[in-house]
Amino acid sequence: MPRTPAPPLPFVALRRGRTLLLAALMAGPLQARAAVEVPVVEVRSQATRRGLEIDGAVQAVRQATVAAQVSGNVLQLQVRAGDQVKAGQPLARIDERGAVAALAQSSAGVAQAEADLRNARTQLERSRELRAQGYVSQSALDNAENQFKAAEAGMAQAGAGRQQAALTRSFASVTAPFEGVVLATHLDTGDLAIPGRAVATVYQPGALRAVVQVPASQAMLARTARRIEVQLPDQRWVAPVRRTDLPTADAVTQTVEWRLDLSGADGGSLLPGQTVRVRFADPAGATTASATALSVPVGALLRRGELTAVYVARGGQFVLRAVRPGATQGDRVEVLAGLSAGERVATDAVRAGLADARPAAAR
Incomplete structure (x- = not known):
């Protein structure tokens, strides 16, 4: 008896089956992937020494960009x-071919001016002799003198042009x-x-300085600091041999530039462009006993170029927020702006930046 083929599935049912299969395949890996839990810590106040720490850069005291x-x-x-x-x-x-051609042209101009000057001198001497004998008028003599002076000026101009062409060739x-x-x-x-x-x-190596941009709001604290130190890449703190703060503030960034010259021994191993840390400590008139500031762990800070930020826990996820760091004391860093007491931040900024990171539950 011939085998009866099975009736085909309706198109709607077939499409629905494919959709369910695709959804199952996509949902499988996502459900298997576990979220990364990052510990958080509460932002709190702590007693701190009054002062200011800012990142700076090494710069050569004597540096020149030579241009064509x-x-x-x-x-x-x-x-x-x-x-x-x-x-x-x-x-x-x-390539100096153009300069060589210009020098040759100016030299030819000098030769022409010399010939004109000799001719004018000869005409002037002859006019003077004829005037003395009464053969030419005074106006003819005056004309000869004017031509001689013009020839002298032309000679001077041609000589200056040749000097300029020679100087251009040397460039x-x-x-x-x-x-x-x-x-x-x-x-x-x-x-x-x-x-x-x-x-x-x-x-010029050996003569280097640390350049730092101090916020205008902290300018008085920096000026009254009794101790200014620069932290080198090898973690040593050294005192500059000379310090200069520019008398103007940048209109855009609202910062004041400080230039701290380093000694030859301290700056001998540095290179222009390296990052250093500058500390303005013990400002005059500060009461260190009662000073407090918000602080976070050192690992909570994320530094990317000019950006310094932390990951703040909010609603089961992390939100990146820019902050202004201050001085470092031990394993904690002062936060001058950007956070409030009681907020929670990730202790590991690198892990908190992952796409599936979430705040760890409090224990």
Whole structure:
């Protein structure tokens, strides 16, 4: 007896089955993935020493960015970053064919001016002799004298033009302004150099300083600090040999720049651009016994470039919030702005930044 085929499933039922299967496949891995629980700690106040700690950067006291003064292709870049250079040592060579042609043209102009001057001098001497004998008028003599003076001016102008052309030709070789180290090169062989375009940056090692931007609201505290120290990358705190605070505040960031010169021994191992920590301690008139400030664990801070933030627990999840850190005391950091007492923050900012992180339940 022939086998009767099974009736086909309705289209709706088939589509529903595929949907349920797809949902089951997608839901399986998500349900199996466990959330990452990150411990949290309550923000609290603690007794603290009055002072201020801010991140700064190392900067060379003597640094120059050498720029091209003529246009032309760079034929050869003669140094690399990190090279030691002497004062006057060539850094790059620029195509000088245009400058050579201009020098030749100006030299020809000088030769023409010399010939005109000789001719004017001869005409003047002849006019004077003829005037003495009464063969020419006074106006003819005056005209000869004026032509001679014009020839003298033309000679001076042509000579100045030749000097300018020779000076322009010398600019084809870009040289170091002083003895130092090449910090960076900004052009390469074949690039087009134009007047004002940077070629290389040179700095003098051994003379370094820490530069820090102090908030304008804390400017008085910094000025009255009895002790200013710089923390080097090797964790040593050293005192600057000279300190300077600029007399103006930045209109955008509302900060005052402080420059703290380091001794040769302290700055000998540093490089421009390194990050350091600057501490303004023991301000005059501060009562250290009664001073309190909010603080969080050191691991709670997340630093990404100019951003310093913490993860605040809210509704079973973490919310990133920018804060302004202060001084570090032991394993805790002062928080000058951005948090309130009683809020809870993640103790591990790295783990709290994961997509499936959530605050751990209190025990």
